[in-house]
Amino acid sequence: METTATVNNGVDVVALLAARQALSEAPEAAKCLWRASCDWVKGTHSNSRVESFYALGTEHHHKKAFTFATDHPELFSAEDRGATPVEMVLVGLAGCLTAGIASVAQNRGIQLHSVTATLEATMDLQGILGVDSEVRNGFEEVRVTFVVDADAGRDDILALVAQSQKRSAVFDIITNPTSVQVAVK
Amino acid sequence: MTAYPAAIRAEVDGAVTAVVIGAGHAGLAMSHCLSALAIDHLVLERGRVANAWHRERWDSLRLLTPNWQSRLPGFAYRGTDPDGFMTAAETGAFIAAYARAIAAPVHTGVEVTSVQRRGDSYLVNTNQGRWACRGVIIATGAFAAPLVPAVSAALPATVNQYTAHGYRNPGHLPEGGVLVVGGSATGVQLADEICASGRPVVLATGEHVRLPRSYRGLDIQWWLDALGVLDQRHDEIDDLHRAQRVASPQLVGSDTGHTLDLNALQAKGVRIAGRLMGIGGGRAQFSGALANLCALADLKQNRLLDRIDAWAKTRGLDQDLPTPTRPPSTRVDSRPLLTLDLEAAGIRSLVWATGFRPDHSWLQVPVFDAKGRLRHQGGVAAAPGLYVLGLPFMRRRKSSFIHGAGDDARELAAHFKGYLDSLSGAIPAAAVAATA
Numbered sequence: 001m002e003t004t005a006t007v008n009n010g011v012d013v014v015a016l017l018a019a020r021q022a023l024s025e026a027p028e029a030a031k032c033l034w035r036a037s038c039d040w041v042k043g044t045h046s047n048s049r050v051e052s053f054y055a056l057g058t059e060h061h062h063k064k065a066f067t068f069a070t071d072h073p074e075l076f077s078a079e080d081r082g083a084t085p086v087e088m089v090l091v092g093l094a095g096c097l098t099a100g101i102a103s104v105a106q107n108r109g110i111q112l113h114s115v116t117a118t119l120e121a122t123m124d125l126q127g128i129l130g131v132d133s134e135v136r137n138g139f140e141e142v143r144v145t146f147v148v149d150a151d152a153g154r155d156d157i158l159a160l161v162a163q164s165q166k167r168s169a170v171f172d173i174i175t176n177p178t179s180v181q182v183a184v185k
Numbered sequence: 186m187t188a189y190p191a192a193i194r195a196e197v198d199g200a201v202t203a204v205v206i207g208a209g210h211a212g213l214a215m216s217h218c219l220s221a222l223a224i225d226h227l228v229l230e231r232g233r234v235a236n237a238w239h240r241e242r243w244d245s246l247r248l249l250t251p252n253w254q255s256r257l258p259g260f261a262y263r264g265t266d267p268d269g270f271m272t273a274a275e276t277g278a279f280i281a282a283y284a285r286a287i288a289a290p291v292h293t294g295v296e297v298t299s300v301q302r303r304g305d306s307y308l309v310n311t312n313q314g315r316w317a318c319r320g321v322i323i324a325t326g327a328f329a330a331p332l333v334p335a336v337s338a339a340l341p342a343t344v345n346q347y348t349a350h351g352y353r354n355p356g357h358l359p360e361g362g363v364l365v366v367g368g369s370a371t372g373v374q375l376a377d378e379i380c381a382s383g384r385p386v387v388l389a390t391g392e393h394v395r396l397p398r399s400y401r402g403l404d405i406q407w408w409l410d411a412l413g414v415l416d417q418r419h420d421e422i423d424d425l426h427r428a429q430r431v432a433s434p435q436l437v438g439s440d441t442g443h444t445l446d447l448n449a450l451q452a453k454g455v456r457i458a459g460r461l462m463g464i465g466g467g468r469a470q471f472s473g474a475l476a477n478l479c480a481l482a483d484l485k486q487n488r489l490l491d492r493i494d495a496w497a498k499t500r501g502l503d504q505d506l507p508t509p510t511r512p513p514s515t516r517v518d519s520r521p522l523l524t525l526d527l528e529a530a531g532i533r534s535l536v537w538a539t540g541f542r543p544d545h546s547w548l549q550v551p552v553f554d555a556k557g558r559l560r561h562q563g564g565v566a567a568a569p570g571l572y573v574l575g576l577p578f579m580r581r582r583k584s585s586f587i588h589g590a591g592d593d594a595r596e597l598a599a600h601f602k603g604y605l606d607s608l609s610g611a612i613p614a615a616a617v618a619a620t621a
Contacts, residue, residue: 024426027555141520159484165477166392175473176462 011106029057044078045071086139090119093170097144100164105150110160113149142174193306198314201227203601204307205322206300208234208291210257210280211575212324214590216289217258218598224605226318229311231296234284237326238277244354245378246273247438249370250406250586255279258591260286268404270438276587301549302568305608319608320570320601323559327576327585329544333537334366339464344527345534349375352536355382361533362386364469364525366461368393369432372538373445377437379536380455387525387532388450389471391460394434395482395515398444400493401506405436408493415583416592419563422578429578432540447479447515458522469525469532479515487511543576564597570604572597 023030033054040046051065069082083091094117105112121142127135148157165171194200203219205212208230219226230236248255253267255276260283271279284291292313299310300321309316331348340346345359349371355378365376368390376388396405409415419425437445447457459475494509525532545559552567554560560567563580574593575585583589 155484155487158480159488162477162481162484165474166481171474171477175459177470 007106007109007111009102009106009110009112011103013103013106016103017107041069041081042079043071044076045069045081086121086123089139089174090121090142093142093144093168093174094119096168096170097146097161097164100168101146101148101160104160104163104167105152108156108160110156111151113151114147115149116147118145119143139174190304193303193308193317196315197308197317200317201225202318202605203227203320203322204229204309204316204318205324206297206309207324207326208284208289208293209237209324209326209575210235210283210587211326211590211594212322213280213284213287213289213291214257214594215322215324215574215598216291217260217287218594219601220287221258222598222602224598224602226290227316228289228291229295229297229309230291230293233281233293234291235277235280237328238273238280241328241350242273243349243352243375244273245374247271248276248587249433249436249438250588251404251438254406254410254586254588256588256591257283258594269440297547299547299549305569307550307570319605320572322597322601323545323548323566323571323573324575325543325545327543328541330542331537332540332542334461334539336461336464337535337537340535341467341527344532347534347536349536349538349541355379355384358382358384358536359533360384362531364389364461364527364532364535365538366535367391367432367538367540368435368447369538369540370434370436373435373447373450374437375536375538376450376455377445377453380450380453385456385531386454387456387458387522387530388447389458389461389469390447390475390478391472392478393432393447393482395446395486395512396434396436396444396489397446397486397512398436398442400490401497401509403506404442408496412492412496414489415581415586415589417582419578419580425578428582429576431577444512446512448513451516456522457517458525464527467527469527471521471523471525473521473523475521476517479517483512483514543573564593565600570601572601 035053036048036050038046038048046069048068048070049065050062052059052061054060068088070085070088071081072078072084073080098115098117101115102112119142121139123139124135126132127137146161148161150157150160152160202224203226205215205219205226205228208228212228212230213234216226216228233239247270250270251267252262252264252269252271255262255271262279294313296312297309298312301308301310303317306317306319307321309318309321331350333346333348337346344364347358352375358379362385363379365372365379365386365388368388372388372390376386380386399405400408422428435446437443443449451457457475459472459478461469462472463470490509490511494503497503497506543559545553548559550566550568550571552560552571559573561573561579564573564576564584566573573579574597575590577585579585580593580596581589584593
């Protein structure tokens with residue numbers, strides 16, 4: 001580990017590495033359960049809420065409940081009371097990759113000054129509208145562009161961004177299939 | 186000097202201080218080192234010497250290391266082509282010549298069926314009788330059984346499946362397209378020769394290691410050797426478990442000395458896809474993370490080349506060598522293959538080049554972790570007198586290579602000697618003579 005006292009990205013890498021060590025010895029404790037709940041408001045407007053999760057063998061609560069409105073823009077005959085759900089997916093990816101960059105930079109002793117990500121995803125509406133069954137509903141492609149100002153050379157920054165993708169949960173969720181089971185009570 | 190307890194002596198056909206299981210290069214290197222310490226032992230071999238090289242490799246396989254690097258304790262390549270690469274059969278012959286040169290006490294055709302611990306001893310059960318010993322050295326190799334992912338069960342019956350153990354050459358495959366799964370040395374080599382046979386090939390690759398065959402006029406193995414990369418020890422590295430899982434680099438040994446990376450394969454017409462993530466409804470699904478894995482491999486390769494250049498400079502070699510260059514980045518389609526309808530694409534066979542695992546199923550000693558892997562520290566297993574050899578990055582980065590066996594075997598033999606010395610008793614010569 002190359003962490004030095006002078007590098008501070010606000011990430012407690014020592015704690016993360018200790019957790020990694022502890023969990024590799026007790027893999028059962030690594031099991032997590034993430035939750036969200038959602039209430040329909042009206043039209044395409046819903047409010048989602050995250051509050052509790054299960055990790056390290058016990059229940060936890062966020063410091064407070066976080067709520068997120070999702071809706072669709074007026075262009076699609078909706079009231080635009082929140083981001084679209086697909087934009088929320090981009091929000092998740094951006095947050096995950098950026099957190100990863102900060103953590104990997106700290107671990108590698110790289111001081112960050114600024115990290116900016118812009119995300120774009122292309123989609124063909126013929127999919128969700130059922131116009132063409134050969135067009136998928138979801139994104140065709142996601143493009144992420146990072147601008148990173150850090151005390152490191154270009155290759156080190158590229159390696160930082162690459163490692164962040166390699167360890168990112170949301171990147172994995174988007175790039176690889178996941179079993180989704182939807183039930184009705 | 187205490188003898189084996191009478192209860193054990195009554196149960197066995199013979200006793201010896203050590204039993205080495207497997208007469209490949211690693212087991213023979215250990216035999217040489219045990220002999221040097223005057224530790225009597227047997228080498229038990231299920232088939233013939235260097236069995237896997239003769240029976241469990243595809244026809245075109247050659248070593249990834251040049252001939253000059255084929256060195257074992259007390260033995261080395263002495264042929265006329267030090268820069269060439271041995272075929273599997275030549276490797277088998279080389280190892281057999283080693284066995285003869287060191288007069289290793291090899292018993293061929295002896296299959297170990299179980300090993301149990303009894304007090305300070307081990308009982309080694311075989312199809313030819315039972316031995317008692319103080320130490321067991323497992324040298325059955327890291328590549329005993331092919332790993333095939335569970336998703337193989339979902340493959341349509343119209344697609345023939347092969348593993349790198351069963352595959353021999355493209356002629357054995359049906360006509361039609363082939364999906365090769367795995368981007369290690371095995372995967373790229375098989376994709377290359379299957380493509381050359383005229384069959385359309387898709388290669389699905391996850392994380393992989395890209396290496397040029399040569400750099401600045403010298404074989405990459407020469408550089409890795411010179412820089413000491415291969416000598417890096419298990420106790421010198423941050424994340425040993427990760428290093429132990431790294432796939433073999435994308436290399437091929439050949440007469441032309443060519444590089445066989447994903448760009449080379451694509452230039453020959455092989456289509457590259459991401460890691461195979463699922464099969465369902467006759468479709469294969471690939472990860473969308475291919476571009477990042479290629480970027481990681483490119484960056485890692487360039488870091489190694491930077492290191493080589495820096496080393497050449499400090500050694501004053503810089504002026505005498507060709508100018509440094511960097512291979513072009515790996516080409517990845519802007520629209521990489523994510524799903525493949527196997528039937529529509531004409532895929533008639535699939536080759537699993539998804540790695541190997543050692544087979545320790547006969548070892549009835551509680552030394553396994555939760556995932557069934559043998560627990561050891563640099564080859565010293567978690568049971569006194571029990572050792573393993575030849576696993577990837579076991580004591581050093583070179584541990585699974587032929588030239589990596591020597592240093593490991595010397596150290597583990599010395600460790601075993603220390604253990605024997607610490608035992609209150611040794612095995613009486615009379616018991617040893619009974620086994621001869």
